[in-house]
Every structure is written in C-alpha cells, then in structure tokens.
Amino acid sequence: MAQSDTVLLDVKGLVKHFPVRKGAFRRVKAAVRAVDGIDLFIREGETLGLVGESGCGKTTAGRSILRLVEPTKGEIIFRSRRMAGTAGGVKEVDVVKASRGEMKALRRDMQIIFQDPYSSLNPRMTVGGIVGEPLLVHAMARGEERKKRVADVLGAVGLKPEHMKRYPHEFSGGQRQRIGIARALVLDPQLVVCDEPVSALDVSIQAQVLNLLEDLQREFGLTYLFVAHNLSVVKHISNRVAVMYLGRIVELASTERLFADPKHPYTEALVSAVPVPDPDYSVDRIILQGDVPSPVSPPPGCHFHPRCRYAVDVCSKDAPVYRDLGNEHFVACHRADDLHLQPIHDRTTGQTGGPAA
Amino acid sequence: MTSSALLEIRNLEVQFGTEDGVVRAVDGVTYTIEREKTLGVVGESGCGKTVTALAIMGLVQSPPGKIANGEILYHRGEKTTDLAKLPPKGRAMRAIRGNEIAMIFQEPMTSLNPVFTIGYQIMEAIILHQRLKKKDARTQAIRMLHEVGIPMPEQRVDEYPHQLSGGMRQRAMIAMALSCNPQLLIADEPTTALDVTIQAQVLELMNALRKEFKAAIQFITHDLGVIAGMADDVAVMYLGRIVEAATVREIFHAPQHPYTQGLMHSIPSLRRQKERLVPIEGVVPDPSDAPPGCGFEPRCPKRMEICKTKMPPLEEVAAGHTAACWLYGGKR
Numbered sequence: 001m002a003q004s005d006t007v008l009l010d011v012k013g014l015v016k017h018f019p020v021r022k023g024a025f026r027r028v029k030a031a032v033r034a035v036d037g038i039d040l041f042i043r044e045g046e047t048l049g050l051v052g053e054s055g056c057g058k059t060t061a062g063r064s065i066l067r068l069v070e071p072t073k074g075e076i077i078f079r080s081r082r083m084a085g086t087a088g089g090v091k092e093v094d095v096v097k098a099s100r101g102e103m104k105a106l107r108r109d110m111q112i113i114f115q116d117p118y119s120s121l122n123p124r125m126t127v128g129g130i131v132g133e134p135l136l137v138h139a140m141a142r143g144e145e146r147k148k149r150v151a152d153v154l155g156a157v158g159l160k161p162e163h164m165k166r167y168p169h170e171f172s173g174g175q176r177q178r179i180g181i182a183r184a185l186v187l188d189p190q191l192v193v194c195d196e197p198v199s200a201l202d203v204s205i206q207a208q209v210l211n212l213l214e215d216l217q218r219e220f221g222l223t224y225l226f227v228a229h230n231l232s233v234v235k236h237i238s239n240r241v242a243v244m245y246l247g248r249i250v251e252l253a254s255t256e257r258l259f260a261d262p263k264h265p266y267t268e269a270l271v272s273a274v275p276v277p278d279p280d281y282s283v284d285r286i287i288l289q290g291d292v293p294s295p296v297s298p299p300p301g302c303h304f305h306p307r308c309r310y311a312v313d314v315c316s317k318d319a320p321v322y323r324d325l326g327n328e329h330f331v332a333c334h335r336a337d338d339l340h341l342q343p344i345h346d347r348t349t350g351q352t353g354g355p356a357a
Numbered sequence: 358m359t360s361s362a363l364l365e366i367r368n369l370e371v372q373f374g375t376e377d378g379v380v381r382a383v384d385g386v387t388y389t390i391e392r393e394k395t396l397g398v399v400g401e402s403g404c405g406k407t408v409t410a411l412a413i414m415g416l417v418q419s420p421p422g423k424i425a426n427g428e429i430l431y432h433r434g435e436k437t438t439d440l441a442k443l444p445p446k447g448r449a450m451r452a453i454r455g456n457e458i459a460m461i462f463q464e465p466m467t468s469l470n471p472v473f474t475i476g477y478q479i480m481e482a483i484i485l486h487q488r489l490k491k492k493d494a495r496t497q498a499i500r501m502l503h504e505v506g507i508p509m510p511e512q513r514v515d516e517y518p519h520q521l522s523g524g525m526r527q528r529a530m531i532a533m534a535l536s537c538n539p540q541l542l543i544a545d546e547p548t549t550a551l552d553v554t555i556q557a558q559v560l561e562l563m564n565a566l567r568k569e570f571k572a573a574i575q576f577i578t579h580d581l582g583v584i585a586g587m588a589d590d591v592a593v594m595y596l597g598r599i600v601e602a603a604t605v606r607e608i609f610h611a612p613q614h615p616y617t618q619g620l621m622h623s624i625p626s627l628r629r630q631k632e633r634l635v636p637i638e639g640v641v642p643d644p645s646d647a648p649p650g651c652g653f654e655p656r657c658p659k660r661m662e663i664c665k666t667k668m669p670p671l672e673e674v675a676a677g678h679t680a681a682c683w684l685y686g687g688k689r
Binding site: 053054172174175202203204205206207208210211214229231232233235236237255259269270271272273274275276277278279280281285287288291292344 | 401522524552554555558580581583584586610619621623626627628633634635638
C-alpha cells in the first residue's frame with residue numbers, strides 16, 4: 001500500500017518514568033526518565049524508524065505506545081478501524097485513556113514483533129498454537145476456520161502449513177522470527193511495532209526478514225514503528241527516522257533529509273560512527289567523548305550538551321524546544337539554524353559505493 | 358612471506374564429541390597472520406571463527422573438544438613452536454597464553470571476574486608473566502589504564518567491573534590484554550556488545566594501540582563494516598572452513614566466492630541508495646549434518662553438479678587472493 005496523508009498514530013508529550021525505590025520503606029527516591037516527553041506521528045502505510053543507543057528509551061517508547069508499559073503522561077491518538085464498529089469507518093481513540101475493554105479491542109489493531117525470537121515464543125506450544133492464540137483470545141476464529149487462517153498467515157511469512165504441529169526449538173533463528181511475525185499479523189493489525197526485529201539474526205538471515213517485512217507491508221497495508229539501534233537497517237527500511245537520546249527525540253525527518261542534511265549534532269556523530277563496509281571509505285569520524293549519562297539524573301538543559309562539540313552556554317541552561325524547521329524536519333537544538341553539519345554523502349571518496357557485483 | 362609471518366595455521370581441525378556424533382567445528386583451516394598486521398576473520402554464528410581462536414590460545418575445552426589435526430606454527434625470532442602440539446595446561450603454553458598471545462572477548466561483563474577489582478585482574482597477568490613486584494605491577498596497571506583512555510586511572514584501578522560502563526569495561530579488557538606487550542592480540546567480536554558511538558571509540562583505540570605496541574591482531578567479527586575499517590587482510594569462514602581470503606580491498610571490491618558476494622549484497626549500507634536487499638536463501642546447515650561437498654552448495658545460486666559431492670580446495674584465483682569454489686578450481 002502506498003503511504004497516505006492520513007495520520008494513523010499521533011503521540012503527544014509521551015512520558016514514562018520508572019520509580020527508583022530505596023530504603024526500608026521502599027520510598028520512591030528518584031525516577032528513571034526512560035521516555036521524557038516525545039512527540040511523533042506516523043502516517044498510514046509508512047515506516048517510522050526510531051533509532052538510538054542502548055538506554056535511550058526507544059524500546060520503552062514503543063511499548064508505551066502499545067500500553068505494554070503504562071505511560072506516565074501524554075496522549076496517544078490512534079485511528080482505529082475496529083473501534084468504529086462499522087465497516088469502512090474509523091474512530092480516533094486516546095490509547096492512554098482507553099478502558100480495559102477498549103484496550104483489548106485496540107490490541108487487534110496494534111501488534112508487536114519482539115527482538116529475541118528465542119525467548120518470545122513459548123517452547124511448550126506448537127507453532128499452530130502460538131500463531132493461533134490471538135484468534136482465540138479475541139474470539140475471532142475457531143476450529144477449522146482458525147486453522148485455515150493460521151495456515152494462510154504462515155504461508156504469507158514463508159513458512160508451511162505443516163509447520164503448525166512443530167515446536168519452536170525445531171526452527172532456526174530466522175524462522176522463529178517469522179513465527180513471531182505471523183503471530184503479530186494473524187489479527188490483521190493496522191500498526192505493528194517492530195522492536196529490534198533483526199538484531200538477533202545473522203546478516204544473511206537479516207536480509208531475508210527485512211525483505212519479508214517490506215513485502216508484508218505492501219501486501220497488507222501495514223504501518224510500522226521500527227525500533228532499532230542499527231542505523232544502516234533503519235535507513236534501509238524507513239520512510240522517516242526519529243533519533244532518540246536520553247528519553248527525548250532530538251531529530252525527526254524524512255530518511256533522505258536526515259542523512260543528507262542532519263540538523264542535530266548527535267545525529268551527525270551517530271551517522272559518522274557507523275562502520276561502512278568499504279575499505280576505501282575515508283571517514284572524518286566524530287568520536288564522541290564519554291558515555292551516555294544516566295537517565296536517573298540527566299544533565300540539565302540539552303541532555304546532549306556534555307558530549308556536544310558545538311555546545312554553548314545556553315545549552316547547559318535551557319532545554320531546547322522541539323520544533324519544525326520546515327518540511328517536517330523536527331529538531332531539538334539551540335543552534336540548529338547556524339550549524340552546518342556533515343551529511344553522509346559528503347564523506348564519500350568519489351568511488352562507486354558498494355561491492356562489485 | 359615466511360619471514361614476516363607470525364602465526365601460520367595449517368589444516369587445523371577441531372572436533373567436538375556430542376551425543377549426535379562428532380561435530381567438525383573447524384574443518385581444515387589454513388591461514389597466516391603477518392607481523393604487525395590485522396587479519397579480519399568474518400563469518401556468521403557457528404562458522405568456527407571463535408573455536409579457531411580458542412585453539413590458538415589452547416583454550417578448547419577437552420573433552421568434548423580436541424584438536425584432531427593440523428599445526429599452529431608460532432614464529433618468534435628463529436624459533437618456531439607448534440601450539441597445537443603443546444599440552445594446553447603445560448608450562449610452555451602458559452608462558453605464551455596471556456603473555457605473547459592475548460585475547461579480548463566479546464562480553465566484557467562475563468569475561469571479567471566480578472569479585473576482583475580490575476586493577477587486581479590486570480596485575481595478576483603482569484605479576485605472573487613479568488615477575489614484577491606488586492607495587493610495580495600496580496604502577497604498570499595504572500599506566501595501562503591510562504593508555505587505553507580510562508579517566509582517573511588511579512581511582513579506577515580499585516573499582517570492580519560492575520562500576521564501569523560497557524565501553525570502559527572493554528577498555529579495561531584491552532588494557533589487561535596489552536599489559537604484557539603481546540605479539541598477537543586475538544579480538545573476538547570486541548565491539549559487538551557496544552553501542553555504535555562507543556564502538557567507534559574502542560576501534561580507534563585499538564588501531565592506535567596496534568601501531569604503538571607493534572602487535573598483530575586477529576580481529577573476529579560478523580560486521581563487514583568493522584572489518585573494512587580495521588583489517589589489512591580478510592579471511593571469510595563458512596561452516597568450519599575458509600572459503601575466501603585476500604586483502605581487504607580485494608575482498609570488498611572483487612569478492613570471488615558466492616558466499617562472500619552474497620554477504621556483501623545482503624547488508625544495507627548507509628552509503629547506498631535504498632534498493633532491495635539480495636539475501637542468501639536458506640540457512641546455515643547444522644555442522645553435525647554438513648553436506649558432503651561444498652558446505653555452501655545448498656544455498657549457492659551458482660551451484661554445479663560437482664559441488665554436491667566434492668569439496669573444493671582453497672586455491673589462488675588472483676595474486677594473493679584465494680577462494681574455495683569449483684567456479685575457479687579444478688583447473689589443475
């Protein structure tokens with residue numbers, strides 16, 4: 001399905017703090033500010049990539065959107081097909097405020113694919129049981145009908161109907177990830193949160209799964225929130241990319257724009273740190289000093305300022321406003337207007353990229 | 358060539374006895390590591406790249422594992438030692454391991470002992486191999502921590518592994534490995550567990566230290582991007598064998614083996630325009646159930662009749678470029 005202009009998911013001011021309890025009375029002494037106020041929207045049929053390093057809150061953000069972890073604050077507006085009740089209709093629902101019953105209905109429209117295909121499948125259940133369970137839970141199909149639906153979706157992800165009787169341990173990592181994808185798709189959802197879906201897989205298998213995700217998106221008109229740390233993978237699969245650092249989105253733009261004209265110093269450094277599979281590629285690598293600070297006590301002002309080579313006084317005092325520079329290029333940086341950052345294209349040596357065929 | 362060779366592995370076979378029979382994890386591997394050069398070893402999980410490294414270090418668990426065949430020739434000065442023949446727990450091997458040949462592991466949290474300070478763990482190697490007094494060893498440990506860019510080494514030396522971040526732990530591992538000034542450093546996926554900006558720090562550090570310490574590095578990874586930036590020469594492994602070996606430029610610009618070509622096409626690159634990936638079909642076969650001919654035959658887009666039955670030898674396809682594939686072999 002081609003992308004449309006309709007916004008399927010609109011997240012405003014999403015916050016998730018985990019309490020840190022200490023002492024004999026387990027009083028709340030501090031909070032891990034995993035997600036510290038993020039705004040983003042996803043259009044129907046597109047893939048929004050969410051990248052960042054470990055601990056930046058990208059996984060928590062993805063799970064908060066599905067309310068697999070309870071958001072602390074914020075609004076998550078979702079245009080649900082099924083909540084409308086009538087065929088062809090849609091209803092805008094605030095996921096954060098949804099009741100238990102509404103949430104159950106919403107889950108049919110919002111699904112997740114997990115990172116680890118080893119721990120996310122119950123080893124005691126057959127593949128047919130795993131993939132068919134959502135149909136039972138939501139009372140959508142029974143008996144022969146359920147079997148047929150499971151067989152169809154297994155076929156769609158490149159497995160065979162006879163695999164239904166087997167157990168997860170009989171499958172390789174790539175095949176297990178296909179089972180996880182089948183389970184997410186069996187309810188015919190609108191939105192799928194892909195949480196690092198290929199990072200546990202070998203490179204040759206990664207490509208198979210990435211291609212499959214693209215095919216399924218086209219075939220079933222899916223919308224993806226693609227959470228990953230691998231920038232090359234995110235660039236490959238996403239229409240737009242959001243970069244997270246310490247609980248906040250620092251930059252969000254279309255994939256071309258983000259890599260050709262980055263506006264946030266963290267994006268610039270992150271892109272330059274990615275190893276490129278070309279020995280002739282000479283990089284002017286920006287080596288960030290130090291480590292990511294703890295999300296329990298993030299630095300004041302801009303969270304990135306202690307590691308930023310362009311930081312000025314104001315960066316340590318005020319948090320930069322997350323704003324649109326035009327053309328839906330969002331950035332949170334005080335100096336976004338006067339900095340000229342290095343895009344990825346300028347660093348090439350002029351030789352043709354990639355390996356010889 | 359032999360004059361600059363530091364380590365020559367010839368026809369190495371490592372086998373593991375399991376319930377399902379003998380698994381040939383390393384099945385006739387031959388390669389050379391040159392002095393002061395970095396050899397990148399690439400391959401997917403289960404290809405035998407780590408087991409090869411463990412064999413060099415004499416760390417293959419026995420039983421169930423054993424070096425069934427082959428030589429690991431270690432050249433120092435005029436003397437040549439076959440590490441494969443040394444008893445793994447003998448005096449000679451212990452004098453080499455951690456001293457002349459050191460290793461960095463993937464997961465710095467599990468390979469450092471959590472109940473000892475990092476200083477203690479670095480000093481342990483120094484006291485053992487260099488016979489320094491404790492006080493001098495401590496000074497040396499602090500110097501090494503400083504060398505690998507750990508801030509405030511005088512304080513860090515007394516901290517425990519859990520007090521350090523992942524990047525700092527890996528730096529401490531590198532400090533430990535380099536503390537006895539090794540001839541060869543084996544780095545097994547040293548940055549795989551790290552974030553990309555921290556990985557960039559550690560890779561830069563390793564390149565700088567290699568020049569300073571004049572050590573050779575065997576760099577094991579599955580990440581072709583890291584290999585492109587680190588290695589002088591590359592060996593590609595698949596199912597316990599080397600399928601292709603060449604200089605890093607040859608491997609990336611003129612890969613010959615269908616597996617290497619497949620790997621190159623299946624990774625998305627930041628620099629390339631978005632195009633559909635060309636994956637390698639199928640999965641890596643179980644090593645206990647390896648195909649009788651070429652291990653890559655069931656997945657190879659260019660397979661021929663001969664590939665099913667006969668193992669292709671590793672032969673020169675261009676100057677300094679070898680590949681094990683019947684597309685090029687069988688001429689002699």
